[in-house]
Amino acid sequence: MTLGKRKDHVYSCLRCGFCFDLPAEGNRRICPPYITHGFESYGARGKLVMARALLDGALELDASVAERLYACTECGACEAQCFKYLPLGAIYRAMKMDVVEQGFLPTPLGGVAEAIGTYGNPYGKSVEARHAWLPGNHRLGGKAKVLLFVGCTPSYLRRGIARSAYRVLEALGTDFSILDEEGCCGHPLLSMGLVSGARAAAQSTFEAVERAGAEVVVTPCPGCLRTFREEMPQLLNRVLPFETVHLAEYLASELEHHRVRFRRKSSVVTYHDPCNLGRGLGVYDAPRRAVTAVPSVRLIEMSRAGEASFCCGHGGFVRAVHLDVAKESAADRWAEAIDTKAECVLSACPACNTAFLEARAATGSQVEVLDIAEFLAGVV
Secondary structure, X not given: OHHHHHHHHHHOOOOOOOOOEEHHHOOEEOOHHHHHHOOHHHOHHHHHHHHHHHHHOOOOOOHHHHHHHOOOOOOOHHHHHOOOOOOHHHHHHHHHHHHHHOOOOOHXXXXXXXXXXXXXXXXXXXXXXXXXXXXXXXXXOOOOOEEEOOOHHHHHOOHHHHHHHHHHHHHOOOOEEEOOOOOOOOXXXXXXXXXHHXXXXXXXXXXXXXXXXXXXXXEOOHHHHHHHHHHHHHHHOOOOOOEEEEXXXXXXXXXXXXXXXXXXXXXXXXXXXXXXXXXXXXXXXHHHHHHHOOOOEEXXXXXXOHHHOOOOOOHHHXXXXXXXXXXXXXXXXXXXXXXXXXXXXXXXXXXXXXXXHHHHHHHOOOOEEEEHHXXXXXXX
């Protein structure tokens, strides 16, 4: 049992309930699946109770346990608030590994894993279509100091983000290349508990980047970035010989040294902190610096911002098995964004971008939804 390796952490839970509420926000609930379903077993404290029962032999791992585990959006809010600083994400992952081993992986996620194995992306799209968004092939498969690792979702579903990232890097005069053999980095597989598959994907990606000779890997996807920064070194048991940064980090840094003449854009915007980028990797300032570098832009924060940011509901491929969690969380966060009276809702994650586009469509709102890359590409 993989969970056994986390036994000391599981038994350290005080069941204080900090993982359910955010006291600074008037005890507002912070866990998306707990908010949607209302049962404690969907929240961190309940999952730790289940983990302890599994370790004690008082509970058998079955489809019901798996159903609750895979309702988690991996937003990290519970871990950020944990009074005992427990590695809750690592505990959940250990439980998922046991779920996989015992054959209880939810069927829709099995389909996602199969698509990654067959096509190199979680959407079952053809390998040939991956670069269909490219304006030309002169950067494809070349060697350059900077590598734009596009990611599966921008390559297939949110191609405006891919095109915008490309355009902004060119506006900065960056010499960059794109992998002609880019595939899934392995992040979705690791989220499911499929460690061996994630390791294989990470190894393939690592070898492709090495062949490209990149010194800096830039990506618009926080999930990909977290794989490169945290998960890939652990999976491959090695220090990566290249730097990895989010596109917003790269842009914020470059704008300090390069004069880019942005067109003036009189706009009031609000920014949503993606969970993987914010709580996961501690990147809060760079996206805001990149956006406010545009003349006449005014940034208004939502009531929950930074570490207290609420999840959009689309992390961990939750929508594949718990569409209700994804929709309700997105609606909650969208309402909070609308309350700022901003003209545009920005994020720095293709999954968050998808969540807000769907939430906007559901309400018939006219408020603009853009990724930071799209916002900046519109003023260069």
